[in-house]
Amino acid sequence: MTIHIADRMSRLGTETAFEVLAQARVLEAQGHEVIHLEIGEPDFATPDNIIDAAIRAMRGGATHYTPASGILEVREATAAYVTRETGVPTAAQNIVITPGSKNILLFALLSLVNPGDEVIIPDPGYPIYRSLVDFVEATPVSWPVRQANGFRPDPEELRALITARTRMLIVNSPQNPTGGMLLREDTEAIALLAQEHDLIVLSDEIYRRLVYEGEHVSLFGIDGMAERTILMDGLSKAWAMCGWRLGFGTMPVEIARRMDTLMINSSSCAAAFAQWAAVEAFDSPESDQAVDRMVIDFRERRDALVAALNGIPGITCHSPHGAFYVFPDISATGWNDRELAHALLHEMGVAALPGTSFGPGGEGHLRLSYANSIDNLMTGADRIASFLGAAVAG
């Protein structure tokens, strides 16, 4: 029979990281050795105390369905964590717990955006923003993120993009793919614009704990913003829990109610024992210490990789202030980003992502993740250098 795929499927994009990872795995199965700089996943193990908490919860019977938005005590602990982090008084009824934070993004768009509305997204930016905005038949509007501005999107440029059709603004700081971070003054200027134009803001702060310079300023925490902001966060990055699939959103109750309905209609709930593990992640000093240790390691890796990349003729790499990515400018090498990423994988065994897989604004860049050992990062940089025909300085 002919299988007719629904039209909406053609509007979904992808996350190139997963595709490049699959290609790299094929090469590895053929006996090639690949340095993985494509995946946005901490290489650290989840801290032991968090694993123990999940095992205890499982043995204690947390193996059943939970309320759709999450177990009440876990939502309370999450609300207390959000209050500590942002200074905004938050209650369990503002919290929705989902299997991964991507669901918060999808549910926000499904609940609040109509076909034909405009949604402003960072470009380059996390590719799922554009994909899901297209999926709900809204129009993504690119807000440039430029290396010349230290990868801080400019509020003045944002002002020029707002129209009568703009419904939502997506902000991500620290940012994937550039590692850029908004300053307090940027955040305040963005908040003012959102208030002036009555926009809903989705503030993706999943990298909020992975900061190496400066302070993370939450848009959600700016005066008057909690009533119009969905704070998107999750356990994947800071606590090295990508595979646990645990995200959460903090939002006005009217929106949380819609997300609860969407959870009932989709996943039912996040895994019960994983939810209890989140309480351990938020509340135990041991978990905080584990995050602090990861941040120290990430900073050291960042510094080593940035120095090595800047030693390669034709590459200019800005030192990012947060997350665990660098986004070097490779345009002076004469290579196109897609061709270079392809050649590096197939000829040198270095898996990297082309900048344009994060939007047209990523042209002339590669995205490399430094969630890898210093040895692997240096081998990767060496291979890139020898491919481009020069030795890494130092």
Ligand SMILES: Cc1ncc(COP(=O)(O)O)c(C=O)c1O
């Ligand atoms: C900016 C950003 N937001 C959200 C996510 C999704 O994370 P998860 O669904 O694991 O919570 C990612 C993952 O790479 C990300 O980079």
